[in-house]
Amino acid sequence: EAGVAQSPRYKIIEKRQSVAFWCNPISGHATLYWYQQILGQGPKLLIQFQNNGVVDDSQLPKDRFSAERLKGVDSTLKIQPAKLEDSAVYLCASSLDGGYGVAFFGQGTRLTVV
Amino acid sequence: AQSVTQPDIHITVSEGASLELRCNYSYGATPYLFWYVQSPGQGLQLLLKYFSGDTLVQGIKGFEAEFKRSQSSFNLRKPSVHWSDAAEYFCAVGYAGAGNMLTFGGGTRLMVKP
Numbered sequence: 001e002a003g004v005a006q007s008p009r010y011k012i013i014e015k016r017q018s019v020a021f022w023c024n025p026i027s028g029h030a031t032l033y034w035y036q037q038i039l040g041q042g043p044k045l046l047i048q049f050q051n052n053g054v055v056d057d058s059q060l061p062k063d064r065f066s067a068e069r070l071k072g073v074d075s076t077l078k079i080q081p082a083k084l085e086d087s088a089v090y091l092c093a094s095s096l097d098g099g100y101g102v103a104f105f106g107q108g109t110r111l112t113v114v
Numbered sequence: 115a116q117s118v119t120q121p122d123i124h125i126t127v128s129e130g131a132s133l134e135l136r137c138n139y140s141y142g143a144t145p146y147l148f149w150y151v152q153s154p155g156q157g158l159q160l161l162l163k164y165f166s167g168d169t170l171v172q173g174i175k176g177f178e179a180e181f182k183r184s185q186s187s188f189n190l191r192k193p194s195v196h197w198s199d200a201a202e203y204f205c206a207v208g209y210a211g212a213g214n215m216l217t218f219g220g221g222t223r224l225m226v227k228p
Binding site: 004033040041042043044045048055056091093102103104105106107108 | 118148150155156157158159160163204206215216217218219220221
């Protein structure tokens with residue numbers, strides 16, 4: 001079974017630029033999550049989708065972050081404009097059933113904002 | 115709001131020695147509890163989970179964890195550590211009705227001495 005795929009693996013941008021990350025969840029997984037992991041900290045949930053609808057985005061900085069999951073499969077997370085404090089690893093995860101399913105994580109995208 | 119505390123930021127053990135990583139959570143209802151491991155440059159891999167039933171759960175790679183409701187703890191143990199266990203370990207809490215959104219602790223970095 002293929003895992004959660006993310007791209008790119010690494011990205012370096014200047015502050016105020018924009019960036020987008022892509023995630024392809026495990027086939028058949030209805031629930032998709034984006035987490036932000038700042039160096040030395042545990043992951044923090046940014047947004048959760050159930051199919052193509054948003055379940056929770058309460059911790060997403062909506063003035064600069066946006067995410068979509070068109071057609072209920074792939075998802076894109078965008079940051080515009082980026083700030084230095086956005087430097088982190090962005091992890092995508094998916095689960096078969098959001099209520100009881102275990103979340104499987106991708107390898108993440110490491111973003112460095114300079 | 116729920117929170118997860120991993121009191122030990124770093125732990126160093128000798129290969130072959132036993133290991134216990136501490137995790138305490140704060141939440142009113144019965145939580146779902148998880149331990150994930152993250153190797154450098156990798157995503158999070160699930161070690162084990164507790165939903166209900168037997169409070170001692172077995173996981174992969176010889177790990178086990180015990181849920182103690184009275185102490186709000188879910189400590190991870192391994193009787194004999196291998197050099198390949200060196201990684202960062204995260205405890206996480208979810209709860210029914212939250213779509214399996216996880217709150218993570220800050221992590222414990224395990225180093226293994228030869």
